[in-house]
Amino acid sequence: MDGSNENSPAIELRGVGKRYGDFEAVKPLDLVIPRGATYGLLGPNGAGKTTTIRMILRIIAADAGSVHILGEPQSQRGLDRVGYLPEERGVYRRMRVRRLLAFFAELKGVPARVSRARIDGWLERLELSAWAEAKVQELSKGMQQKIQFIGAILHEPDVVILDEPFAGLDPINQRLLREIISEQRQAGRTILFSTHIIEHAERICDHVCIIAHGVKVADGTMAQVKHEHGSDYIGITLAEWSAQTAPLLRRLPGVREIREQGNDCELRLQSGADPQRVLEALVGAGVRLQRFAVTEPSLEQVFIERVGAPQEEHLTEEVAAHV
Amino acid sequence: MSRIAPVVRREFRETVTSRAYFIGTALGPLLIIGLFALEFIVFAKGGGGNHRITILDASPEQLGPRIRTALENPPPMPAFIARPVFQITVEPVAAAERGAATVRLQASVSGQQLDGFLWLPPDVIAGGTAEYEGSNATNTGAITTVKDALQRTVQSERLRRQGIDEVQLGRAMTPVKFESYKSGERGVTGNPAAAKVLAFLMSFAIYVVVLMYGQSIMSAVQEEKRDRVVELIVSSIRARDLLLGKVIGIGAAGVLQMSIWAAVAGLLLSQGGAIAAQFGADPGLVQILSQQKILPAVPASAGIIFVACFAGGFFLFATLYAVIGAIVTNAQEAQQFVFPVMLPFIAGLFIAMAAGENPNSAMAVVGSYIPFTSPMVLPVRAVTAGVGVVEGLVSLVLLFGTAFLIIGLAAKIYRIAIFATGKKPTWAELARWVRAD
Numbered sequence: 001m002d003g004s005n006e007n008s009p010a011i012e013l014r015g016v017g018k019r020y021g022d023f024e025a026v027k028p029l030d031l032v033i034p035r036g037a038t039y040g041l042l043g044p045n046g047a048g049k050t051t052t053i054r055m056i057l058r059i060i061a062a063d064a065g066s067v068h069i070l071g072e073p074q075s076q077r078g079l080d081r082v083g084y085l086p087e088e089r090g091v092y093r094r095m096r097v098r099r100l101l102a103f104f105a106e107l108k109g110v111p112a113r114v115s116r117a118r119i120d121g122w123l124e125r126l127e128l129s130a131w132a133e134a135k136v137q138e139l140s141k142g143m144q145q146k147i148q149f150i151g152a153i154l155h156e157p158d159v160v161i162l163d164e165p166f167a168g169l170d171p172i173n174q175r176l177l178r179e180i181i182s183e184q185r186q187a188g189r190t191i192l193f194s195t196h197i198i199e200h201a202e203r204i205c206d207h208v209c210i211i212a213h214g215v216k217v218a219d220g221t222m223a224q225v226k227h228e229h230g231s232d233y234i235g236i237t238l239a240e241w242s243a244q245t246a247p248l249l250r251r252l253p254g255v256r257e258i259r260e261q262g263n264d265c266e267l268r269l270q271s272g273a274d275p276q277r278v279l280e281a282l283v284g285a286g287v288r289l290q291r292f293a294v295t296e297p298s299l300e301q302v303f304i305e306r307v308g309a310p311q312e313e314h315l316t317e318e319v320a321a322h323v
Numbered sequence: 324m325s326r327i328a329p330v331v332r333r334e335f336r337e338t339v340t341s342r343a344y345f346i347g348t349a350l351g352p353l354l355i356i357g358l359f360a361l362e363f364i365v366f367a368k369g370g371g372g373n374h375r376i377t378i379l380d381a382s383p384e385q386l387g388p389r390i391r392t393a394l395e396n397p398p399p400m401p402a403f404i405a406r407p408v409f410q411i412t413v414e415p416v417a418a419a420e421r422g423a424a425t426v427r428l429q430a431s432v433s434g435q436q437l438d439g440f441l442w443l444p445p446d447v448i449a450g451g452t453a454e455y456e457g458s459n460a461t462n463t464g465a466i467t468t469v470k471d472a473l474q475r476t477v478q479s480e481r482l483r484r485q486g487i488d489e490v491q492l493g494r495a496m497t498p499v500k501f502e503s504y505k506s507g508e509r510g511v512t513g514n515p516a517a518a519k520v521l522a523f524l525m526s527f528a529i530y531v532v533v534l535m536y537g538q539s540i541m542s543a544v545q546e547e548k549r550d551r552v553v554e555l556i557v558s559s560i561r562a563r564d565l566l567l568g569k570v571i572g573i574g575a576a577g578v579l580q581m582s583i584w585a586a587v588a589g590l591l592l593s594q595g596g597a598i599a600a601q602f603g604a605d606p607g608l609v610q611i612l613s614q615q616k617i618l619p620a621v622p623a624s625a626g627i628i629f630v631a632c633f634a635g636g637f638f639l640f641a642t643l644y645a646v647i648g649a650i651v652t653n654a655q656e657a658q659q660f661v662f663p664v665m666l667p668f669i670a671g672l673f674i675a676m677a678a679g680e681n682p683n684s685a686m687a688v689v690g691s692y693i694p695f696t697s698p699m700v701l702p703v704r705a706v707t708a709g710v711g712v713v714e715g716l717v718s719l720v721l722l723f724g725t726a727f728l729i730i731g732l733a734a735k736i737y738r739i740a741i742f743a744t745g746k747k748p749t750w751a752e753l754a755r756w757v758r759a760d
Binding site for chain 2: 107
């Protein structure tokens with residue numbers, strides 16, 4: 001890690017916005033990503049996640065606001081310390097794997113003599129050593145994606161930005177990627193991770209920001225976001241499910257909403273309702289329980305309630321290319 | 324600059340190691356040699372063959388037999404040049420019999436017993452028209468030989484009538500040896516014809532490299548856009564640096580290829596005789612090739628102007644090609660943008676050709692200042708007329724100033740265009756992208 005501005009956030013956005021004609025892709029946004037955080041940027045398709053990331057990386061210019069990376073305004077030096085895996089996976093298909101990776105490293109200021117050993121190490125780790133001299137177009141799509149991922153972390157950046165990193169990977173490779181992300185976090189790197197699949201974020205992230213329609217609707221540590229959303233949730237696991245269970249759950253006092261998943265149910269209480277009374281009602285009705293817990297909402301619950309039903313957007317092609 | 328370097332290296336390396344580049348580099352000189360060889364073969368061998376000709380001689384001086392002697396005993400020529408061989412029959416006729424004789428000889432030509440016949444009118448010495456008709460009338464080598472023999476015979480007879488001795492006249496009429504050389508501080512000194520050729524070659528080299536490698540750059544950008552790799556690159560370096568790196572890298576590959584071709588051409592021009600001798604060619608041919616005049620020495624200033632125009636012109640147009648590659652999605656769309664951009668460039672080549680003939684004409688002078696035509700016109704003027712320091716500097720400053728301006732504007736369009744998909748942008752949209760921060 002670089003010694004300068006060590007107390008400053010890894011990434012800091014102040015009033016950063018982007019507009020395409022009449023369409024406001026990102027409304028002025030403040031975002032503070034602490035150093036060492038694994039930060040999930042969540043939002044439905046078209047929410048403005050990729051536009052935000054592109055503004056952080058200077059790929060597109062923000063209309064307003066400021067971006068600081070590792071305490072400094074955007075600069076080549078700052079960007080050299082960031083690794084990026086774009087959502088739109090692209091490689092020079094006719095280049096050989098080793099040469100392509102060396103090129104990616106050179107773009108970040110790492111000379112070929114330094115990157116050589118790292119490339120060999122990563123290719124071995126991701127079981128691609130046999131393909132080192134192959135042309136990229138000879139590799140499967142999944143393999144190409146792994147090559148791109150290596151390209152994003154080869155220069156050992158302080159900040160790693162991953163835009164939908166799991167898309168297109170099989171479960172085995174998804175697991176491998178999660179392991180590597182975890183290692184990167186343990187090495188003290190900051191990870192900004194964008195996804196619309198909440199399950200991934202819940203498993204990996206310690207911080208989250210939810211944006212929808214270009215506006216931030218939640219931001220903070222995972223615990224903060226859930227807490228702010230309300231802690232009036234009860235999680236129960238039924239010993240057995242019967243035909244009478246569903247109507248019985250709906251009649252429970254103070255319960256506003258029920259989400260069922262097999263024998264597990266998540267009950268959202270009305271404001272001020274007492275969980276104790278729910279427990280009493282369940283026991284009184286003779287329901288056999290394996291688990292009863294007053295819980296925080298799931299991230300998915302928070303996401304659905306904060307983002308709401310997706311709205312139809314009529315984007316022009318130009319805008320669509322940037323969102 | 325350091326972040327442009329990896330892009331330059333990648334573009335250069337990927338271009339020069341491609342199969343197309345290897346084939347192009349090897350085939351270019353072969354194609355040039357092939358064209359020269361073909362021209363030589365046409366020249367050397369095309370005029371040969373046997374020709375059976377009848378001379379219908381109505382001239383009172385009976386010139387027919389003398390023409391036959393001239394045709395059957397031609398002056399010496401190098402052995403490798405195929406010469407026509409004639410079998411001549413002379414038929415003295417009266418002018419009134421021409422019609423009947425013509426019909427008869429035409430039948431012989433149709434029946435392939437004869438290749439053609441030459442009509443010598445009674446007044447041929449006084450200026451009457453001799454006529455040739457035959458199946459070989461389009462054989463330039465044979466017909467030129469017949470015409471030369473006729474001319475020499477008629478002129479000799481005219482002189483004899485004037486009482487002039489042909490041998491003495493021949494001595495008196497020996498051509499004066501004359502060669503013109505350009506002199507002075509400006510331009511190329513030496514053979515002006517060679518200077519003109521050199522000047523045109525300079526222009527043409529710029530034209531060819533821009534066209535060939537401009538297209539290459541355009542395809543490379545399209546490929547980068549299609550393969551969606553560009554986002555990763557511009558997350559590390561600026562779009563402008565990617566654009567510049569691409570132009571420099573592919574341009575350098577183009578310069579290397581041209582240099583290889585020029586070296587091969589130079590070797591052939593200077594060592595053609597020796598090479599031909601190695602391959603056991605006819606001594607006459609070896610002699611001709613050895614006497615080839617080497618191109619004139621170019622003053623340093625003209626050399627510098629050529630290199631500067633090459634670089635400035637390439638940057639200007641290659642950048643435009645790159646932008647076109649970024650804003651279109653297929654080759655057909657590209658042509659709609661390429662044409663208006665290339666129009667002034669093609670005009671530059673035509674002005675350069677005219678400037679070779681008249682380097683100080685108003686068109687040539689103006690053309691050497693306009694940045695879109697100057698890359699081709701200025702080197703021609705520098706070689707043929709010479710260009711003053713101030714004039715050269717103003718022209719180059721205008722060229723490079725425009726090139727940098729275009730690169731700046733192009734980078735703005737490029738930055739947005741490489742992410743745009745779908746329909747091609749309108750000119751109004753392009754203007755908006757330029758204005759966008």
